[in-house]
Every structure is written in structure tokens, then in C-alpha cells.
Amino acid sequence: MTDWEVGSGPPKLARRLLALLVDEAQRDDVDSTLAELFRERVARDGAGAATRWYWRQVGGFAARWRPFNTGMGGWTTMDMWTRDLRHGLRSLIRAPGFTLIAVGTLALGIGANTAIFSLIAGTLLRPLPYDQPERLVWLSDGHPNFGGGGTNQSVPNLMDLQAGSRLMSSSAIYRVLGGNLATDEDAVRIPILFTSSPMLGVLGVPPRLGRDLLPTDDGAGAEPVAILTDDLWRSTFGADPDVVGRTVQVDARPVRVIGVLPRDFTFEDDPKLVMALQHLGADLSRGGRGYNGVARLAPGADPRALTAELQGIFSGLTDEYPQVNEGWFTMAEPLQEHVIGQNRHSLLLLGGAAALVLLIACVNVANLLLVRAERRHRELAVRYSLGARRSGLVSLFLSEGLVLGLAGGALGVAGAYGGIDLLVSLYGSTLARADAVGIDGTVLGITLATSLLVGIGVGLAPLTRVRPDELQGHLREGARGSSGRGSRLGNALVVAEVALSVVVVAGAGLLANSMWRLQQVDLGVHRADQVMTFTLSLPAAAYPTSETIAQFTGELDGRLMATPGVEAVGFVNRLPLVGGDNTTVYVWGDEERKADFTSIRSITPGYFDAVGVPLLSGRWLTEDEFRGETSSAIINQTLARQLFGSEDPLGQRIDVRGIEGGLVVVGVVADIAGGRPDRPAPGAFYYPMRTRLKLAASQPRSADDFWGMAALVRTAGEPQALVPALREAVGAGDPGMPLSYVRTLQDIATDRLGTRRFALSLFGVFAGLALLLGTVGIYGVMSYSVAQRAREMGVRMALGASRGSVLRLVLGESARLTVPGVILGLLGAMASARVLGSLLFEVSPLDLWTYASVAAVLALVSVAATWLPAWRATRVDPMTSMRAE
Amino acid sequence: MAPTVLGQFEHQVLLAILRLGSEAYSVEIVSELERSTGKEVATSAVFVSLRRMKAKDLLLDRMVEPGEEGGHSRRYFRLTEEALDALRASRQSFLKLWDGVEAALDEPRPDTP
Numbered sequence: 001m002t003d004w005e006v007g008s009g010p011p012k013l014a015r016r017l018l019a020l021l022v023d024e025a026q027r028d029d030v031d032s033t034l035a036e037l038f039r040e041r042v043a044r045d046g047a048g049a050a051t052r053w054y055w056r057q058v059g060g061f062a063a064r065w066r067p068f069n070t071g072m073g074g075w076t077t078m079d080m081w082t083r084d085l086r087h088g089l090r091s092l093i094r095a096p097g098f099t100l101i102a103v104g105t106l107a108l109g110i111g112a113n114t115a116i117f118s119l120i121a122g123t124l125l126r127p128l129p130y131d132q133p134e135r136l137v138w139l140s141d142g143h144p145n146f147g148g149g150g151t152n153q154s155v156p157n158l159m160d161l162q163a164g165s166r167l168m169s170s171s172a173i174y175r176v177l178g179g180n181l182a183t184d185e186d187a188v189r190i191p192i193l194f195t196s197s198p199m200l201g202v203l204g205v206p207p208r209l210g211r212d213l214l215p216t217d218d219g220a221g222a223e224p225v226a227i228l229t230d231d232l233w234r235s236t237f238g239a240d241p242d243v244v245g246r247t248v249q250v251d252a253r254p255v256r257v258i259g260v261l262p263r264d265f266t267f268e269d270d271p272k273l274v275m276a277l278q279h280l281g282a283d284l285s286r287g288g289r290g291y292n293g294v295a296r297l298a299p300g301a302d303p304r305a306l307t308a309e310l311q312g313i314f315s316g317l318t319d320e321y322p323q324v325n326e327g328w329f330t331m332a333e334p335l336q337e338h339v340i341g342q343n344r345h346s347l348l349l350l351g352g353a354a355a356l357v358l359l360i361a362c363v364n365v366a367n368l369l370l371v372r373a374e375r376r377h378r379e380l381a382v383r384y385s386l387g388a389r390r391s392g393l394v395s396l397f398l399s400e401g402l403v404l405g406l407a408g409g410a411l412g413v414a415g416a417y418g419g420i421d422l423l424v425s426l427y428g429s430t431l432a433r434a435d436a437v438g439i440d441g442t443v444l445g446i447t448l449a450t451s452l453l454v455g456i457g458v459g460l461a462p463l464t465r466v467r468p469d470e471l472q473g474h475l476r477e478g479a480r481g482s483s484g485r486g487s488r489l490g491n492a493l494v495v496a497e498v499a500l501s502v503v504v505v506a507g508a509g510l511l512a513n514s515m516w517r518l519q520q521v522d523l524g525v526h527r528a529d530q531v532m533t534f535t536l537s538l539p540a541a542a543y544p545t546s547e548t549i550a551q552f553t554g555e556l557d558g559r560l561m562a563t564p565g566v567e568a569v570g571f572v573n574r575l576p577l578v579g580g581d582n583t584t585v586y587v588w589g590d591e592e593r594k595a596d597f598t599s600i601r602s603i604t605p606g607y608f609d610a611v612g613v614p615l616l617s618g619r620w621l622t623e624d625e626f627r628g629e630t631s632s633a634i635i636n637q638t639l640a641r642q643l644f645g646s647e648d649p650l651g652q653r654i655d656v657r658g659i660e661g662g663l664v665v666v667g668v669v670a671d672i673a674g675g676r677p678d679r680p681a682p683g684a685f686y687y688p689m690r691t692r693l694k695l696a697a698s699q700p701r702s703a704d705d706f707w708g709m710a711a712l713v714r715t716a717g718e719p720q721a722l723v724p725a726l727r728e729a730v731g732a733g734d735p736g737m738p739l740s741y742v743r744t745l746q747d748i749a750t751d752r753l754g755t756r757r758f759a760l761s762l763f764g765v766f767a768g769l770a771l772l773l774g775t776v777g778i779y780g781v782m783s784y785s786v787a788q789r790a791r792e793m794g795v796r797m798a799l800g801a802s803r804g805s806v807l808r809l810v811l812g813e814s815a816r817l818t819v820p821g822v823i824l825g826l827l828g829a830m831a832s833a834r835v836l837g838s839l840l841f842e843v844s845p846l847d848l849w850t851y852a853s854v855a856a857v858l859a860l861v862s863v864a865a866t867w868l869p870a871w872r873a874t875r876v877d878p879m880t881s882m883r884a885e
Numbered sequence: 886m887a888p889t890v891l892g893q894f895e896h897q898v899l900l901a902i903l904r905l906g907s908e909a910y911s912v913e914i915v916s917e918l919e920r921s922t923g924k925e926v927a928t929s930a931v932f933v934s935l936r937r938m939k940a941k942d943l944l945l946d947r948m949v950e951p952g953e954e955g956g957h958s959r960r961y962f963r964l965t966e967e968a969l970d971a972l973r974a975s976r977q978s979f980l981k982l983w984d985g986v987e988a989a990l991d992e993p994r995p996d997t998p
Contacts, residue, residue: 030932032957033911037928040916053925060929 106408109361131204210259401459409451502825526612570607579675639683
């Protein structure tokens with residue numbers, strides 16, 4: 001039975017509501033009375049009518065409900081409160097213009113804070129969905145040349161660290177990589193968490209169906225098995241409860257399903273499938289850095305102590321294996337920090353900016369209320385002479401403030417709902433845990449508290465201007481003039497508002513300046529918007545030999561080139577602008593001359609044409625060389641400088657571990673930017689993909705291995721229009737082969753600036769709000785001041801003052817508020833700009849041009865906001881304004 | 886002391902209790918009010934009114950425990966002397982006001998359809 005149906009008694013929900021609305025003294029009485037009347041009505045009018053009657057009665061109690069109505073004593077105070085609240089509401093409704101501006105202003109401030117706070121709550125504050133997540137740490141490597149820590153470790157190193165540590169109670173090694181999952185129609189590319197067997201135990205997230213990975217699943221030659229995420233279980237298996245034991249096709253081989261994860265499981269890169277590390281075809285060499293560890297701290301241990309312990313063990317490993325571990329260090333950090341990573345800084349900054357905007361909004365509304373109180377002196381004087389005490393006035397102003405604050409809060413939350421959806425849809429990919437972002441009870445609670453505080457704050461502001469002893473005077477004097485002290489406070493508020501706006505706008509200015517500079521950085525690629533890219537992975541099960549891979553690639557190259565509109569086609573192991581696949585390169589026979597973190601790129605003949613990189617010296621690789629006949633390579637400018645300095649690199653031999661005999665440099669090309677937007681282009685060497693395939697052929701390949709590569713297709717026309725043709729060309733060679741990450745090179749360039757774009761655009765929005773509110777504030781105060789001084793203006797003009805001089809007078813008054821505000825704001829901005837830290841790029845926190853522009857913008861805004869009141873002042877008819885007195 | 890001035894609804898509630906005999910409980914009062922006014926009555930208004938009048942010493946109440954047949958305990962209300970005074974005064978002032986104007990109501994007003 002639902003609450004709306006009628007059985008023997010009144011509707012349950014309504015009855016429960018009633019219990020909340022009626023105080024204890026009367027609760028039983030009211031309940032039994034309504035129940036008895038209800039029964040009579042059921043007999044007389046039928047169940048439906050009786051239920052509707054019951055709800056109406058509960059509604060009646062709700063309408064008469066008073067929050068502090070606990071006893072008889074509470075009535076008088078509460079009645080006064082409700083009277084004041086009603087009065088507040090009425091007087092606000094009577095001044096719709098004022099109310100609209102005040103509520104709208106507060107809604108902007110509160111809404112911005114609600115949106116940002118829900119982002120912070122969802123990403124920074126919410127604990128990870130694991131058992132005792134505070135005890136989980138993330139293990140990584142670091143190298144001073146690579147910007148500190150947070151890079152990948154190798155499996156043998158991690159295993160030695162695990163074996164030697166006593167501060168970890170359990171740990172697992174993992175890597176997330178893409179794999180091809182065959183579905184009924186075609187194949188999709190999904191992220192797969194390849195992990196050593198204890199992972200789910202370390203996280204404390206057992207499968208909800210089936211079993212966990214066991215050490216035997218991770219042994220050599222073990223049958224490939226997988227645990228599905230809830231998501232994949234629903235989408236691919238229709239949430240089949242008997243899914244355990246069925247098989248999925250991953251990279252063209254059958255994998256048996258052994259379990260299903262709980263619904264709220266999340267992990268780095270959002271994997272859809274969990275498989276044993278064994279089936280990655282993992283690079284198990286000590287130099288093969290591509291893995292990380294997750295560990296659970298032993299009771300009493302902390303990440304700092306663990307890092308010290310691990311570093312001790314790692315020093316031993318460095319002595320033992322200097323060629324791969326020299327210069328590296330190892331570290332453990334809380335998993336939560338790793339997951340949130342770079343978002344923390346920008347989110348906290350945005351929280352600060354949003355708080356400033358709210359402060360500006362409050363100052364603005366407080367100012368409006370001050371002006372309003374000034375106009376209401378007469379009403380207040382009457383109230384006071386009729387016996388209203390100061391406490392009564394407090395309650396009156398407070399209730400107005402609360403009505404404004406709550407209305408602003410409600411409107412702000414409504415706006416924040418839309419704003420968050422927009423934010424997540426625009427920047428979800430750059431935000432860690434975007435799925436956890438939303439307005440929940442906590443966020444609403446904080447917003448309610450904020451609204452109440454704001455309401456109280458702005459409500460009490462006018463009291464500073466209302467003094468009982470002065471009120472008496474006002475009654476005698478009439479509505480003339482304002483007290484000097486009051487206007488000084490109002491002026492101070494405008495100065496504060498301008499200063500706060502300058503701080504926000506200057507922050508946005510510095511970020512915009514950095515962004516502009518970042519976008520001016522030459523990425524080294526030509527017309528990136530004309531290059532379509534996608535990635536492919538060729539499973540070893542279907543492409544067992546280097547020859548089959550080379551054949552597939554060659555045929556696909558031909559089909560793509562034959563597609564109308566295509567100008568160039570190139571394949572590469574890893575796309576430009578994304579980083580990854582690095583190694584250390586030495587000058588042949590000279591261990592001292594080396595370059596760390598050099599990008600390895602194995603390419604096909606069309607690659608340089610597709611990317612649009614010019615040859616600086618030497619020659620391109622020849623057809624023969626691309627067939628893998630010789631070991632020639634092309635290097636970029638940076639690598640040439642790092643290895644050979646001013647020497648001529650042409651004809652020199654470089655030593656790359658894993659390539660026997662090294663590579664001979666035949667040409668030098670221009671640099672292409674790497675994955676980190678704020679770092680210079682990395683060194684790189686390019687050699688034929690066939691050479692790499694030949695090398696791969698000499699190494700044993702497991703059946704689980706796959707060959708990953710990316711394609712770049714330069715087109716003369718609209719790149720998106722090319723996508724169906726690209727899919728067709730790939731499908732013609734292998735109908736089950738999915739294309740993943742289909743996007744233009746320009747998209748990649750944009751994505752690399754991800755977090756920065758997010759921070760900048762939100763900062764920009766806040767700066768816009770700050771300017772808007774600042775304008776409204778200056779306008780409000782100036783137009784009030786002009787209205788107050790209408791008589792003075794009239795007299796001045798009657799005595800022969802020109803319109804120009806009156807205009808100058810008003811603008812001058814506005815400047816007296818703006819200039820100190822701008823100066824204070826600039827000082828504040830300079831003092832606080834350092835918090836922008838790493839988000840700045842080639843821009844000093846004290847950048848003169850930015851500050852000068854901000855000052856100019858604020859000056860313009862203030863002139864614009866003053867123009868209308870000033871113009872009005874020049875229209876004052878001396879006779880009218882004199883007569884008005 | 887001058888008798889308490891009664892609000893219209895208070896007036897109606899007191900009269901309803903009188904019509905029901907010397908004392909009455911909430912269900913009877915609500916039903917009686919609906920019968921005499923011909924309109925639905927908000928139970929909440931009756932409870933607020935009863936509580937206020939009790940606070941103003943216009944009503945006395947006593948709890949009656951349920952009998953053999955079960956059910957809930959009931960709170961019975963009874964009018965005090967002050968309430969009777971107030972009703973008398975109220976009736977008196979209304980009668981004074983009505984004096985000599987009844988005839989005017991018998992004439993159909995021109996704008997009444």
C-alpha cells in the first residue's frame with residue numbers, strides 16, 4: 001500500500017508529517033481527533049474524499065506552524081518574528097526594483113559558491129570508495145629531470161620494494177591500458193586495469209559477484225580471466241546474474257569472466273575490466289618503467305615513514321642496478337592525493353575567487369540596504385517614537401536581510417544546478433572524480449548556512465546608520481540630508497568592493513595572459529586542425545608476426561591515401577604532443593654524453609608530411625631505409641643539441657638500449673612539443689617502424705601481447721567529415737578492429753591545456769561577475785548621492801555652473817572612491833598573486849601590463865557606472881529641485 | 886474587570902461548546918462547527934483557538950481516559966465564568982449594533998442580482 005491509498009487509517013505520510021508539525025503537548029490529542037473525524041468522513045464521503053480532507057487538515061497545521069513554538073511563552077516572540085518577517089517580505093515586494101537587484105546579486109554570489117563548493121566536495125573532500133581509504137598509498141618513481149615524482153616504476157623494482165618493506169600490510173602492482181573488447185556488432189576500445197592478484201584485497205573492495213583474482217590467475221600460462229565493472233556488466237551482459245563463467249573477447253582472445261565489481265568502484269582512468277598483470281604481456285625488465293603500486297599501510301605507519309623505508313631499499317637497488325636506477329628515487333603518497341592531483345590547486349583557487357565574489361555581492365547589498373535605510377529614516381523615526389525598541393529595529397532589519405539572503409540562496413542553488421551540469425560537461429575529462437560531483441545534502445546545508453549568514457550580515461549593516469537619538473531629530477527635520485558618518489561607511493564599502501573586484505580581475509588577467517602565452521608556444525606541428533588522428537591496437541592473437549603487422553599497416557596506409565581529400569598518412573608508435581615512450585640515448589661509445597627522457601618514435605614514410613615538420617639539415621629517410629634495410633634515424637634539434645652541442649650530428653651514431661648497433665643520424669628536424677605544456681620540447685629520435693618490427697620479431701612475444709600504434713591523416717577538407725571513411729578503411733582490413741581516440745591534432749593540443757583552461761574560464765566568469773557587481777555598486781552609490789545632492793546641483797547651476805563642471809564634479813566624486821579602491825586592490829592582488837603559482841606560464845605574479853590593464857578596465861567601469869547619474873545631475877532643473885524642499 | 890473581547894472564530898467555538906451541553910471534546914466541537922456554519926472547518930484553527938482561550942482563562946479542560954471499548958483519551962473543554970461574561974457582553978454589543986437596522990436588510994439592494 002502506498003501512502004496515497006487508503007486502508008483502515010489516515011494516510012501514513014500525512015500522519016508522520018503531522019507529528020512533526022504539532023508540538024508534543026497537543027500531538028496525541030490532534031492525532032486522535034483527526035483520526036476519529038477521518039473515520040467519520042470515510043463512512044460519509046468515501047475514502048478518497050476523506051484522504052483529501054486529511055491532507056487539507058495537515059496543510060492547515062503546516063500553515064500555522066511556528067519553528068520555536070514549544071510552549072505558551074514562545075508565542076509572543078514568535079508572533080513578533082513572523083510579523084517582522086511578513087513586514088520584511090511586504091516592504092521588499094513594495095520595492096521590486098531594489099529587491100530584484102539585491103536578490104539577483106546575492107544569487108550570483110551564492111550560486112557561484114554553491115557550484116564551486118560542490119566541485120570541491122565531490123572531488124577533494126569525498127573519501128575514495130575503498131575500505132579505510134586513508135591507509136592507502138600510491139607508489140611511484142621520481143627523477144629530478146622529470147619534474148619530481150609521480151612517474152612509473154618497473155615491476156622488478158616494485159617487487160623488491162614489496163619484499164623488503166615492513167610498513168606495508170599489503171600491496172599490488174598495476175597498469176591501466178586500453179584493450180579491444182568485442183561486442184555483438186563491432187569492437188570497442190576500453191581501459192583495462194591489469195594488476196597483480198591482491199589489488200581488490202588491498203583496496204578492500206571484494207567483487208559483488210563471483211570471486212577475486214587469485215595468485216594462480218597471475219601465474220605464467222594461467223588461463224586469462226577478468227572481473228567486470230558494474231557498468232560493463234550492465235551494458236554488455238544486461239546485468240545477467242549468471243555471468244560468471246561466460247567469456248568475453250578481449251584483444252581477439254577469449255577471457256573467462258570470474259566476477260563483477262560493486263557499482264561504486266572507481267580507479268585511475270576509469271577501467272571497465274580487471275585482469276591479471278600476467279596477461280598484459282608485461283615488460284618485466286628492471287628498466288621497463290610503466291607500472292605503479294597501491295599499498296595499504298601497516299597499522300601505525302604513515303606515508304612519510306614508508307617513503308623513507310622504501311628509499312632505503314631503493315638505494316640498495318640503485319647500487320645493484322645502477323644503469324637503470326641511477327638518479328631515480330621512489331616515493332609513497334596518499335592515494336587520495338594522487339587521484340586528485342593537479343585539481344586541488346585550481347579548485348582551491350577557484351573557491352577563493354568565488355568567496356571574493358560572494359563578499360563583493362554582500363558588500364553591494366549591504367550598501368543598497370544602507371541607502372534604503374537612509375530613505376526610510378522617517379518610517380523608522382515613527383516606529384521609534386511609537387515605542388519600538390532597538391531590539392525591535394534589529395528584528396525588522398534582520399528579517400529583511402534574511403528574506404533577501406534566503407531568496408538569493410534559493411535562486412543561487414537553482415542556477416548552480418545548471419552551472420554544475422555545464423561545468424562537468426565541459427571539463428569532466430580534466431576533473432578527477434567528476435562523477436562524484438553534484439549538489440547533495442552537505443552542499444545544500446552549507447549553502448543554507450551561507451545564505452543565513454549573508455542575510456544576517458547584510459541585514460545588520462543599516463543598523464550602523466540608525467541611532468535612536470538621531471531618529472528623534474529626523475522626525476522633526478523631515479527627510480532632509482544624510483548623516484556624514486553614514487555616507488562615509490557607504491563610501492568605504494564602495495572602496496572595498498572596487499578593491500575586491502580588482503583582486504579577482506587581476507587573477508583572471510594573469511591567468512588569461514599565461515593562457516595566451518601558452519597558446520603562442522610553437523607546437524612544431526603545421527595546421528593541427530587539418531590532421532585527424534586515431535589509435536589502433538593489433539592483438540598478437542590476430543597479428544602474431546611482425547610481417548602480419550607490417551602488411552596490415554602498409555595496406556591501411558594505401559587505402560587511407562586513396563581516400564579523397566587525404567594529403568598525407570603516417571603511422572607512429574605514439575602521437576605527438578602527448579609524451580610517453582621515453583628512453584635514455586647516448587652518443588655511441590661515450591657513456592658520459594647522454595640525453596634522458598628522449599622520445600622514441602618509430603614511423604612510416606608519410607609521418608613527417610602528416611605532421612608537417614620541416615627538415616633542418618641532412619636528408620629524409622629513404623624508401624629502402626623504411627623497409628628496414630639499414631639502421632638510420634632522424635633526430636630533432638633538441639636531441640642534436642643535447643648530445644652533440646655545436647658538433648655536426650649528421651653521420652654520428654647514437655646508442656639506444658635495445659637497438660643493437662645503434663642508429664646513424666642522417667637528418668635533423670624541427671622540434672615538436674611534448675605532453676607537458678609548460679616544458680620545452682623534449683629531445684626525440686625517429687626511426688622506421690619496420691626497424692622496430694624487426695627488433696620485435698627477434699624477441700619472444702606472448703599470445704597476450706598487442707601492437708599499439710597511432711595514425712595521423714592530413715586532409716585538405718573538413719577533418720570530421722573524413723571519419724566515416726577512416727572507419728571504412730580500417731574495417732576493410734579488419735572488420736573487428738576498433739578505432740579509438742578519434743580526434744584532430746588540434747583537439748590534442750587543446751586537451752593538454754585541460755586544467756588550465758578550466759581554471760581560466762571559471763576565473764574569467766568570476767571576474768565578469770566581480771566587474772558586474774562592482775559596476776552595480778558604484779552606480780547605486782553615485783545615483784543615490786546625485787539624488788541627495790539634487791538641490792545643491794540646482795543651486796550650482798542657478799548660480800551659473802556649466803553642465804560640464806557639474807559632470808566633472810560627479811565624475812570626480814566617483815574617482816575619489818574608485819582610485820583608492822583600485823590602489824588597494826592592486827596591492828592586494830600583488831600580495832596574493834603568488835597563490836596562482838604553477839598555473840602561471842612565463843608571466844610574473846607582478847606582471848606590470850596585466851595590472852595596468854586591470855586598473856584601466858576598472859577606471860572605465862567606474863566612469864561607465866557614473867555616467868548615467870552624472871548625466872542626470874546635469875539635467876537638474878534648478879527651480880524644480882529648490883521647490884522640492 | 887471588563888470582559889474579554891472575543892474574535893469571531895472564538896465566539897463560534899464557545900457557542901459550539903455551549904450547544905453541545907456543558908462540556909465537549911475536539912471531535913464534537915469540529916463536527917458541531919461544521920454543522921452550524923455549513924462549511925469545512927480547519928482542525929488546526931480549532932486547536933489554536935482552544936489553546937488560546939485556555940491561556941486566557943476562558944476554558945477549563947479535563948482528560949477523560951478511554952473506557953472499556955478502548956480508543957484514545959479525550960480532552961473535554963468547559964466554559965469558565967469569564968467566557969460566559971465575554972459571550973454575554975459580545976451578544977449585548979451586537980444586539981445594540983443591530984438595533985433598528987434589521988429592516989434595512991429586508992430591502993433588496995439594487996446591485997444584488
